[in-house]
Amino acid sequence: MSKKAWGGRFQEESISWVEEFNASIHFDKVLIEEDINGSIAHANMLCAQDIITEEENSLIKEGLLSILDDYNNGKLTFSVSQEDIHMNVEAKLIEKIGAAGGKLHTARSRNDQVATDMHLYVKKEVNTVIQSVELLQQTIIRLAEKHIDVIMPGYTHLQRAQPILFSHHILTYFWMLERDKSRFNDSLKRIDVSPLGAGAISGTTFNIDRFQTKDELGFSGIYHNSMDAVSDRDYIVETLSNISLTMVHLSRLSEELIFWTTDEANFVTLSDAFTTGSSMMPQKKNPDMAELIRGKSGRTAGHLMSMLMLLKGLPLTYNKDMQEDKEGLFDSLTTIKGSLKIMNGMLDTLTINEEVLEEAVTEDFSNATELADYLVAKGIPFRDSHEIVGKLVLTCINQNIYLKDMPLDEFKAASSVIEEDIYEILSPKVVVNRRISYGSTGTEAVRQQLETAKNHL
16 A cells, blocks of 8 residues: 555555655755744644644644744754655654644645635735836836936937937836736735635535634635635736846846947946856956847746646646646746845946047937928928938938038928927927927936825836
């Protein structure tokens, strides 16, 4: 007869390498605190419902806390033969306190037990991610405030488009992260739900109080259907989706930093602490941390796809496939927390090369739209203005000059409405500050945006 907790109807012992394949203790041991907290709440409820005695409850709680203490002090060893964190803890508990430990699993299945552990764990980790997002947002605000007047080229298609404030550009990522934070916060409504007491599939014959365990564990809601409670992994998919999208935003910012630090741009300089060198080329300073974040975005997206494929063909309720819901999630949470911390460090120590940026916005044609708007204000239809300015730009290119360098008589030859004030109009500072619409790149608009951003925090 098998010695497993479920081995009553089995006549043969498991083969060691099959046990190894079946076990999840290698990765689900991180759930030990959630598992023990869930078990203590379950024991308290069993006691309150007169299913176990006060003495048994005290023994169980004392034993569970002792196991957690052993784990925290590096004295606890796990066994692959016990498969997972739940059976390992139960075996250690029985070893410590005897037969009373075997009563803990009354009115409970590993199905609702693992679901409870995961809900508690994901809730904790998502709150940690939200805090990390806010720290990065605070750094972005500080960076924007410090460089409120710095002008840089704005791009579309990676071609110079219009001059913008650096503060306006970097605040774009504040709002991306604000949406990310909002999604994580909203997901807590679906994470913060208790499945404990659902049993394996159909509930239990014991007179348990699921609302007591819900309240003791700090859940705000409870599953109303026992089958849904043990089969739901939507909250994991949602968390992976939120992580993936946040990582995409971090990847986009990483790509900006990578481009900005090239010799060709040289808009910013990263701290040595967040770069590496070359083993062959001594002059190199590589933005490896930014590149790693960019690369890891694919990793988290892969975990999301894996989870979706895992669930798509599963019938109700629990299937062993669901054991595969953890490693990708654990890795994604580790990845996003690390990426947020690294990005925060990179931005906090970033040097803006203001002189390079100033030269960049005066030696290009990003003020061409301003000239077209100037003509429109003089009564020329925009489509005609667009053509006039396009021809002027072509003339400048052929003469190897910029619009600011063109003589007034050549401007007037293109359009008689152009006056000497055009040179002031074409200066990058004026171009930027003439943007007065809400949410635009004008200095006053950006100051207003900064105040709104602070209010969101």
